[in-house]
Amino acid sequence: MDSYGKLYTVGYAALEQIEPLQLFLSDKVLLIDIRYIPSSRWRPEWSRKRLHEKFAPNYQHIRELGNINYHSSDLPIQLVDAKRGVAKIVQLLQQGYDICLLCTCADWKTCHRRIVADLVEQELADIQTVHLSNNDLCCLL
Numbered sequence: 001m002d003s004y005g006k007l008y009t010v011g012y013a014a015l016e017q018i019e020p021l022q023l024f025l026s027d028k029v030l031l032i033d034i035r036y037i038p039s040s041r042w043r044p045e046w047s048r049k050r051l052h053e054k055f056a057p058n059y060q061h062i063r064e065l066g067n068i069n070y071h072s073s074d075l076p077i078q079l080v081d082a083k084r085g086v087a088k089i090v091q092l093l094q095q096g097y098d099i100c101l102l103c104t105c106a107d108w109k110t111c112h113r114r115i116v117a118d119l120v121e122q123e124l125a126d127i128q129t130v131h132l133s134n135n136d137l138c139c140l141l
C-alpha cells in the first residue's frame with residue numbers, strides 16, 4: 001500500500017488567532033491557500049503577503065483551486081481549473097507532504113474546500129480529510 005501525506009483543511013474565519021495554526025503546522029505541514037483572492041481586508045494577517053512572510057517556504061497560493069463565485073453563496077461553486085489544481089495537491093501528497101488547505105469560510109461543509117477535498121479523495125482512495133476547527137487548534141497554545 002502506498003503511503004501519502006495527510007490532508008487537512010481550515011477556514012480562518014473560525015479561528016481567533018493565527019498562532020495555534022502555526023503551532024499545529026509547525027514546519028512540517030504545507031499551507032496551501034485556495035482562495036480566489038488571497039487577501040483579507042478585515043483580518044490583514046491572513047493576506048497572502050503576510051502569510052508568505054510567516055510560513056514561507058511552506059506557503060503556496062494555488063489559484064486554480066479558487067472559487068470564481070466566492071463572492072456569492074447564491075451562485076454554484078466553480079473552481080478556476082479543478083483538474084490542474086487537484087493534480088498539484090495529489091502530487092504533493094504522493095511525495096509525502098502533509099497539506100492544509102486554507103480558505104476563509106468557517107464552515108467546511110459549504111466551503112469550496114470540501115469540493116477540493118472530495119476531488120483529491122477520488123484520486124487517492126486512502127486519503128481521509130481532516131477539517132480543522134478552532135476547537136482542534138485553540139488548546140495547543
Ligand SMILES: [Zn+2]
Pocket residue numbers: 011103104105110111112113
Ligand atoms: Zn471557503
